[in-house]
Amino acid sequence: MDRPQDMALLRLRNPIKEVDFFSQNGRQDVTEAGAGVASPKGHEEEEENALARGGASVNTGLYLLTVNSQASQAVVEEEKSKHKFSALRIELNRVRDENRRLRSMLDQLTESYTALHSQLLPAVQQKEHEIYRWQDGKTGVARQGEPSAHQIMEHGPARMRMIHGNSEDGDGEHSSSLNIISSDRGIIPSAETQHSQVDGSSENPNLTQETSSTATPSDLSNRRARVSVRARSDAPMISDGCQWRKYGQKMAKGNPCPRAYYRCTMATGCPVRKQVQRYADDKTVLITTYEGKHNHPLPPAAKAMANTTSAAAAMLLSGSTTSKDSLVASANGFLHPHILYDSTMATLSASTSFPTITLDLTKSANPIQQLLQRAHPTVSPLQMPFPIYGLPQKLPSMVGPQTLQHGPRQQAVVESVTAAITTDPNFTAALTAAITSIMGAPTSSTGAGGSNVPSAGAHMVPGSPQLPKPCTTFSLN
DNA sequence: CGCTTTTGACCGGCGC
DNA sequence: GCGCCGGTCAAAAGCG
DSSP, X not given: OOOHHHHHHHHXXXXXXXXXXXXXXXXXXXXXXXXXXXXXXXXXXXHHHHHHXXXXXXXXXXXXXXXXXXXXXXHHHHXXXXXXXXXXXXXXXXXXXXXHHHHHHHHHHHHHHHXXXXXXXXXXXXXXHHHHHHHHHHHOOOOTTOOOHHHHHHHHHHHHHHHHTOOOOGGGTTTTTTEEEETTTEEEEOXXXXXXXXXXXXXXXXXXXXXXXXXXXXXXXXXXXXXXXXXXXXXXXXXXXXXXXXXEEXXXXXXXXXXXXXXXXXXXXXXXXXXXXEOSSOTTEEEEEEESOOSSOOOHHHHHHHHHHHHHHHHHHHXXXXXXXXXXXXXXXXXXXXXXXXXXXXXXXXXXXXXXXXXXXXXXXXXXXXXXXXXOTTSOGGGSSSOSBSOOSSOHHHHOHHHXXXXXXXXXXXXXXXXXXXXXXXXXXXXXXXXXHHHOOOGGGGOTTOOSSOTTOOOOOTTOTTSOOSXXXXXXX
C-alpha cells in the first residue's frame, strides 16, 4: 500500500507541508490532501465516513489514489445517476401536482355544470308550462299529466312508450318513438298514435289538423330514429366500448363497400344494433349507424357514445317532426340549434327509411370554433382561445389566467363557450363522445369473447394518425 | 367446444 | 302484382 510513486505523484500535484505519518495530525493532513487530489467534488462524505471509522486513514487515502481512474469514474457515474434520480423525483412531484390541479379543475367544472344544469331545469319547465298554457288557450285541450319534452328527452323512448299506453317488445325501443315531441309545440302525437292516445287529446280536431300539417316530410318520425357517426378511420370499426356480434353483411346499392350489421352482445336481448359501412366517395370515412337503446348498464367507455346517440336521437325526435326550421325555432331553450345546428347543416334525409341524425367527426373545423365564430364573428381565428384546427387543448375553465389576460373580449368568448357547453347536454355528450372516439376507447370490454374490435385487430389507438379529425359538426341527413 | 364470422336464403316494405 | 332493396335469419365454416 505504501507505494512511493503514488506519494511522489501526490506531492507533485499538491505540494503539501511535511508530514509526520506517525502523529495523529499528520495522518489527518495526508488524508485531507489525498482527498483533495483524488476525490472529485462531493466525495468528501466518503472520506469523512472513513475518518469516522478511524484506523487506517492513511491507507484510505492511498487507496483512493491507487484506484484513482476507476473509482472516480464510478463515482462520477453514481453522481450522474443521483442527479438523474433527483431530477426524476422533481419531475414526478411536478406531474403529481399538475395532476392534482387538473383533477380539482375537473371537479370544479363538474360542479358548475351540475349547478347550471339544475338552474336550467326549472327555467325549461317554466317555459314549457308557458307553452302549454299558450296551447291550452289556443286549442282548449287539457294537457295535465303530460310529461314535459325534457322529461321525454331524459327518459328516451321508454318514456314515450308510457305515453303511448301500449307495450312493445324490446326491439321496438325506437320504433316506439311515435309520439313526436315538438319543442315549440309541446307533444304532438303522430298520425299513427293519435288513435291510441289514452288521454283523448287526439279527439281534438284542431290538434289533429295541426299534427297533419306538421308531420312532414313523409312522417319520418313514424319510423325508427338512428344516429349515424362519421369518422375518418382506417380501422374496420370504430371502438365505442361495447361488444358487438356481426350478424350479416350486405352489398348496398351504390356503394362498392359492403355494409356490416352488428348486434350488441353485452346483454341478452339488447335491442341495439349498428351498421358499419365505408363512405362510397371517401373510403377513409367510416359511417357507423346506431339504432336502439341499450337495456343494460354500460362501461364508462361506452357511455359517452351511448349518451350521444340517445341524446342525438332524442334531439332528432324532438326537432325533426316539422321541418329543419323547427330546429332553429326550438322554443324551450333546451337545444341550441341556432348555434350548432343551423339550417345550413340541418337537412332531413329523404333517401333513408329512418330519420337519421349524423354526427360528423370528419370535418376539420371544430364545433367550439364554429360556435365562437358565430358568437363573435369579429374575433379573428388567431385570437381564439383554442387552435382553430385540431382539438381544443384545454377547456375554457382549464385555460387559466393566461387566457384571461387577453382581455375582456377573450373572457366574453370563454364565457359564451362555457355557457353553451354547460347548458346544452347534447353538446356536452357529443363532445364527450367525440373526444372519446378520438382518444380511443379502452379495449377492456373486448376481453373474453368480446368483439368490439373486429378480428382484423385494427382499432383506434390514442395518438394514432388514423384518428378522425376532431369535429362534431351536427348534420341531419 | 363454444363463440364468432360468413353467406345464401328469406321476409317485408316500397315504388312502379 | 311484381321486382327491387334493405334488413334479418340460420346453417356452415372458422378460430382459439
